[in-house]
Amino acid sequence: MARSYVVRTFGCQMNEHDSERIAGLLEADGLVPVDDEAAADVVVLNTCCIRENADNKLYGSLGWLKQWKEAGADRQIVVSGCLAQKDRDLVAHKAPWVDVVLGTHNVHRAAELVQHARTHGQVTEIFDAAVIDDHALFPSALPAKRDTAYNAWVTIQIGCDNHCAFCIVPAVRGTELSRPFDEVVAEVHALAADGVTEVTLLGQNVNSYGRDLQLAARQGGDAQARLRPLFADLLGAVSAVPGIRRVRFTSPHPKDMRPETFAAMAASSSVCEHLHYPLQSGSDRVLAAMHRGYTAQRYLARLGEARAAVDDLAVSTDIIVGFPGETDDDFARTLEVAAAAEYDYAYTFIFSPREGTEAAAMTDRFIEPAVAAERFQRLRVVVERSALAKHLARVGRVEEVVVEGPSKKDPSVQSGRTRQNKLVHFPAEHPLRVGSYALVEVTSAAPHHLMGRFVELVAEPTHRRRIPVLAG
Ligand code: SF4
Numbered sequence: 001m002a003r004s005y006v007v008r009t010f011g012c013q014m015n016e017h018d019s020e021r022i023a024g025l026l027e028a029d030g031l032v033p034v035d036d037e038a039a040a041d042v043v044v045l046n047t048c049c050i051r052e053n054a055d056n057k058l059y060g061s062l063g064w065l066k067q068w069k070e071a072g073a074d075r076q077i078v079v080s081g082c083l084a085q086k087d088r089d090l091v092a093h094k095a096p097w098v099d100v101v102l103g104t105h106n107v108h109r110a111a112e113l114v115q116h117a118r119t120h121g122q123v124t125e126i127f128d129a130a131v132i133d134d135h136a137l138f139p140s141a142l143p144a145k146r147d148t149a150y151n152a153w154v155t156i157q158i159g160c161d162n163h164c165a166f167c168i169v170p171a172v173r174g175t176e177l178s179r180p181f182d183e184v185v186a187e188v189h190a191l192a193a194d195g196v197t198e199v200t201l202l203g204q205n206v207n208s209y210g211r212d213l214q215l216a217a218r219q220g221g222d223a224q225a226r227l228r229p230l231f232a233d234l235l236g237a238v239s240a241v242p243g244i245r246r247v248r249f250t251s252p253h254p255k256d257m258r259p260e261t262f263a264a265m266a267a268s269s270s271v272c273e274h275l276h277y278p279l280q281s282g283s284d285r286v287l288a289a290m291h292r293g294y295t296a297q298r299y300l301a302r303l304g305e306a307r308a309a310v311d312d313l314a315v316s317t318d319i320i321v322g323f324p325g326e327t328d329d330d331f332a333r334t335l336e337v338a339a340a341a342e343y344d345y346a347y348t349f350i351f352s353p354r355e356g357t358e359a360a361a362m363t364d365r366f367i368e369p370a371v372a373a374e375r376f377q378r379l380r381v382v383v384e385r386s387a388l389a390k391h392l393a394r395v396g397r398v399e400e401v402v403v404e405g406p407s408k409k410d411p412s413v414q415s416g417r418t419r420q421n422k423l424v425h426f427p428a429e430h431p432l433r434v435g436s437y438a439l440v441e442v443t444s445a446a447p448h449h450l451m452g453r454f455v456e457l458v459a460e461p462t463h464r465r466r467i468p469v470l471a472g
Pocket residue numbers: 160161162163164167168169170204205253
């Protein structure tokens with residue numbers, strides 16, 4: 001009988017994408033997926049060290065998985081992801097019943113190591129980026145088990161060359177490496193041939209894509225190095241792939257945002273009108289302490305350029321409240337910038353230290369939890385005000401949505417996602433095929449979603465400038 005597996009993912013899109021690859025590799029090795037641990041022979045915990053209490057969550061899960069493992073012969077536990085990369089031998093030391101500890105740079109070894117551990121016992125294998133070959137570096141080059149057939153993540157870059165004081169990513173994911181241009185485009189062609197219509201280009205700092213390739217070419221004596229493609233070129237090439245109806249990307253860094261990117265977004269009807277544009281703080285003093293590389297004024301100026309270039313652009317952001325040393329005045333600047341930016345939505349976080357980061361050592365400037373919590377609530381009010389205003393402005397419009405299936409909260413209605421990445425719930429007489437495209441008239445709005453009325457299915461992409469506005 002085939003062995004079975006389940007993957008639990010704690011983390012960002014990059015982690016989820018790695019999980020797809022681990023699942024793909026295990027299935028290529030003959031394992032079958034199951035929904036829960038009780039039915040599994042192999043449990044993979046794909047960890048994240050960006051999220052709060054990541055260590056507690058991991059070791060808490062490993063605590064009860066010890067009993068799970070003891071209850072069945074040939075059961076195996078795999079710990080992968082950022083926390084495995086960061087903690088290395090510590091995972092096996094703290095939880096000696098773990099079978100495989102796998103880093104972020106050797107996802108491609110998942111199936112082999114699971115097999116190896118069955119006969120040889122526990123194995124910890126953490127690669128540093130520099131020692132592996134190009135194809136192993138990029139998880140997109142591996143087989144994948146995607147949850148949905150119509151959309152896919154495509155890794156275009158791994159690692160990060162920035163040093164944001166609060167972030168552990170550069171320490172665990174290494175320096176920035178861009179995936180070769182042709183390889184990215186070829187993968188998107190293959191995905192389109194496989195029925196994928198929406199791709200999300202993934203990287204820690206996507207708009208610096210290609211800089212390392214340019215530099216390497218220059219160092220190699222290539223006189224044409226400066227002509228090597230950058231992110232805007234990649235966006236253009238990917239969006240031109242036949243069959244691809246929607247292109248998204250995440251995350252760009254405001255300091256590296258270029259007019260060419262906005263021009264590429266505007267020029268291609270398949271690039272969605274959504275920009276995730278992380279602010280982090282509206283105070284120049286805090287931004288400098290975070291090493292973000294831009295001021296609030298420059299941030300807003302670039303945002304203005306983006307909105308001028310791309311019609312009907314939705315903008316989301318990340319904001320940290322209570323960064324060490326943040327004063328009332330600093331926080332007031334954040335409220336001002338958030339109000340001026342008029343976000344469609346925001347991921348807001350109360351600062352919590354990540355071990356190993358510069359900010360974690362600023363203990364003498366930590367903000368009282370009650371103060372941070374109160375600021376967090378005030379920021380939420382500002383963000384929800386603009387989110388609701390943006391949503392109300394869409395009432396009466398007909399939007400193209402890609403159908404995601406029945407709503408999680410109310411299965412009697414369907415959910416779909418607009419090009420602006422807005423969730424729309426709408427009743428439909430019959431369940432619609434997941435991944436189909438439909439027109440929906442927006443009938444009401446809330447800060448986090450829209451409600452609508454199903455109009456019709458669409459076979460061809462609706463060009464954004466031709467979506468009608470219904471009267472009334
Ligand atoms: S840009 Fe800053 S926040 Fe983003 S991954 Fe790099 S260091 Fe972390």
